[in-house]
Amino acid sequence: xxxxxxxxxxxxxxxxxxxxxxxxxxxxxxxxxxxxxxxxxxxxxxxxxxxxxxxxxxxxxxxxxxxxxxxxxxxxxxxxxxxxxxxxxxxxxxxxxxxxxxxxxxxxxxxxxxxxxxxxxxxxxxxxxxxxxxxxxxxxxxxxxxxxxxxxxxxxxxxxxxxxxxxxxxxxxxxxxxxxxxxxxxxxxxxxxxxxxxxxxxxxxxxxxxxxxxxxxxxxxxxxxxxxxxxxxxxxxxxxxxxxxxxxxxxxxxxxxxxxxxxxxxxxxxxxxxxxxxxxxxxxxxxxxxxxxxxxxxxxxxxxxxxxxxxxxxxxxxxxxxxxxxxxxxxxxxxxxxxxxxxxxxxxxxxxxxxxxxxxxxxxxxxxxxxxxxxxxxxxxxxxxxxxxxxxxxxxxxxxxxxxxxxxxxxxxxxxxxxxxxxxxxxxxxxxxxxxxxxxxxxxxxxxxxxxxxxxxxxxxxxxxxxxxxxxxxxxxxxxxxxxxxxxxxxxxxxxxxxxxxxxx
Numbered sequence: 001x002x003x004x005x006x007x008x009x010x011x012x013x014x015x016x017x018x019x020x021x022x023x024x025x026x027x028x029x030x031x032x033x034x035x036x037x038x039x040x041x042x043x044x045x046x047x048x049x050x051x052x053x054x055x056x057x058x059x060x061x062x063x064x065x066x067x068x069x070x071x072x073x074x075x076x077x078x079x080x081x082x083x084x085x086x087x088x089x090x091x092x093x094x095x096x097x098x099x100x101x102x103x104x105x106x107x108x109x110x111x112x113x114x115x116x117x118x119x120x121x122x123x124x125x126x127x128x129x130x131x132x133x134x135x136x137x138x139x140x141x142x143x144x145x146x147x148x149x150x151x152x153x154x155x156x157x158x159x160x161x162x163x164x165x166x167x168x169x170x171x172x173x174x175x176x177x178x179x180x181x182x183x184x185x186x187x188x189x190x191x192x193x194x195x196x197x198x199x200x201x202x203x204x205x206x207x208x209x210x211x212x213x214x215x216x217x218x219x220x221x222x223x224x225x226x227x228x229x230x231x232x233x234x235x236x237x238x239x240x241x242x243x244x245x246x247x248x249x250x251x252x253x254x255x256x257x258x259x260x261x262x263x264x265x266x267x268x269x270x271x272x273x274x275x276x277x278x279x280x281x282x283x284x285x286x287x288x289x290x291x292x293x294x295x296x297x298x299x300x301x302x303x304x305x306x307x308x309x310x311x312x313x314x315x316x317x318x319x320x321x322x323x324x325x326x327x328x329x330x331x332x333x334x335x336x337x338x339x340x341x342x343x344x345x346x347x348x349x350x351x352x353x354x355x356x357x358x359x360x361x362x363x364x365x366x367x368x369x370x371x372x373x374x375x376x377x378x379x380x381x382x383x384x385x386x387x388x389x390x391x392x393x394x395x396x397x398x399x400x401x402x403x404x405x406x407x408x409x410x411x412x413x414x415x416x417x418x419x420x421x422x423x424x425x426x427x428x429x430x431x432x433x434x435x436x437x438x439x440x441x442x443x444x445x446x447x448x449x450x451x452x453x454x455x456x457x458x459x460x461x462x463x464x465x466x467x468x469x470x471x472x473x474x475x476x477x478x479x480x481x482x483x484x485x486x487x488x489x490x491x492x493x494x495x496x497x498x499x500x501x502x503x504x505x
Contacts, residue, residue, distance in 0.1 A: 013048055023054045030061025038079050039070035046079050056088040063261075064097040072102040072118075073263060075111035080118070092118070098246055098262060108263025189244040194228035196310050197388040200418055201241075204293065205252060208381030209241040212256065214417040215372050216264040256374070266374040274368060278375045281360065281367070284353050289382050291340050292350020292396055298331040299341070302392040318481045350386075351399045358403035365412060372413070379406075380413040 024032055034054040037045040046067075050056075056067055068090060071079040083090065095101050106114040190213070192206035201207045213224060220226050229240060243250045243258065250258040259265070267275060297307045304324075311327070312320035332341070340346045357379060366372045367379070386396045387410050400406055414420065 013045065023049055023052045024058060026061070032058050032060065032067075034058070034067045035060055035065065035070050038067040038076065038083070039074050041071075041074060041076040041079055043078055043082070046082055050082060050086045056083050056086055056090055057094075059094075064095075066091075066094060066102070068092075068102045069094075069096055069100075069105060072106040072111065072114050073109060073261060075106070075109055075114055075268070077111070077113040077117050080114050084117075100262070105263050109265055109268055111268075188224035190224060190226045191229040191242040191244065192226060192240055193311075197390060198423065199384045199388045202310055203240060204290070204381045204385040206241045206381075207384050208377050209243070209255060211377035211380050211413060211417060212259070212266050212374060213264065215266040215374070215377055216259075218264065266372075266377060269371070270368070270373060278367075278373065281357070281375050282378050284356060285378050285382050288349045288353035289357075289386070291335065291338060292346050292353070293382060293385055294331050295335060295340065295343070295346035296350075296386075296391065296393070296396050297389070298328045299335065299343075299346075300391070300393050304328065306389070306391055318478055322482065347395055350396050354396075354399055354403060354406065358406055361405050361409065363405065366409075372416075376409070376413065380410060383410050384414075 023034070026032055032054070034046065034049045034056070035058075037049060059066055065073075068080065068083050071083060092103060093101050100108070103115065103118055106118065190206075190209060192209065193202040196202040199207055200210045210220075210226065214220075218224055229242070239252055241252060241255065243255055245258060245262065248258075267278060270278065296303055298304055308324040308328075311324045315323055335341045335346065340349065361367065364370075367375045383400065383406055386400050387407065389397075391397070
């Protein structure tokens, strides 16, 4: 049944049902067919399932969501209408594992058509929910809801307060806060590499994640917390950022899908064609500019010393020695697979990407005009890493500064979403060699060395044995930690190799 939702037709669903396949069967993740069809907006499939008495109120084992949760989170108003018209008992206040109800998911995603629909059918439910939202948001004056029949758009505003306009209203008025939403967002944690050189994070993907959340209207310290990750179990793999949603840790590969499922979609206002453009330019940034950035940071010997120091200064011993080396080894492997281990090939990719981005942005403040979206978060993350890293060999930075609109984008995003734009950190000048020591200075140094040697010889045998045992214990502890880290890394490499072989087979 679930496979037919992706690859089949309604007629094939009918045949499967006649052959004994139940409509409320669950897949390996505990999801029902109606839930998947509602999330995908498959109107014909939803209609067929409802005709065959699929349960609207059935709850998934994975996230405790119903089909109504899925339709509201995705903004499929036609599916929501069909679920309401099914005449089944629907609990509009039912909450998922993150504490969110279906109306709250629609509000978080700024799906106004869905909210209008729910309001027109169940205004008492939504009015009660909005009053709770006002209380949870510490708003002392009541919220006024103007019904859809009186206006072409839904307005949520405070009494006796001046109206907000444009993008500010879309970020605040269309996204009311409730008790359940406050609980889930206060439990959201973003684990990242810490800030450096005036950038929100040392890592481009971590900066991208922070920008995405802020474009969605979330406030750090209020809606989520940012934690500089020094946890060896997470940091050893170098796979950051990671978002903690309640009891779940969301890996980077699933990060933005998970945020969208919670209603935090920076691309919610885009059309299908714009989403296609976003996908293409995201690939351009991560695959072209990202490859050049990897080469500049981890292959260039002079630059690697700067990057290694930046990572090492933020990690405990022995990770401060192991992690940069491990990341560099993986980067060499990635570049070799992309045939970009040669300097010119890598940098040409990055320069071509910068040229294409500059041409696409033109004179617009953001990619799609006056309002930032997910592609702006991606571009900002990578451009900031290029622009702010003080590298001795800064070919990418020089290329970027030849495009003033890209530099202005970085400054604009920093000022708008991160309160300020820090001045650039210039590369450190090489240290001058020490002047030769005079004869007098050499004599004084020899006398000092002799004095230190005599003071060591004055120690008692017991004190010398204690110092030696302490040194040996520290060396053994460090060696044990390194062995553990190497073993963990090798086990991960074997697992990745096994997964790759299974995919090829």
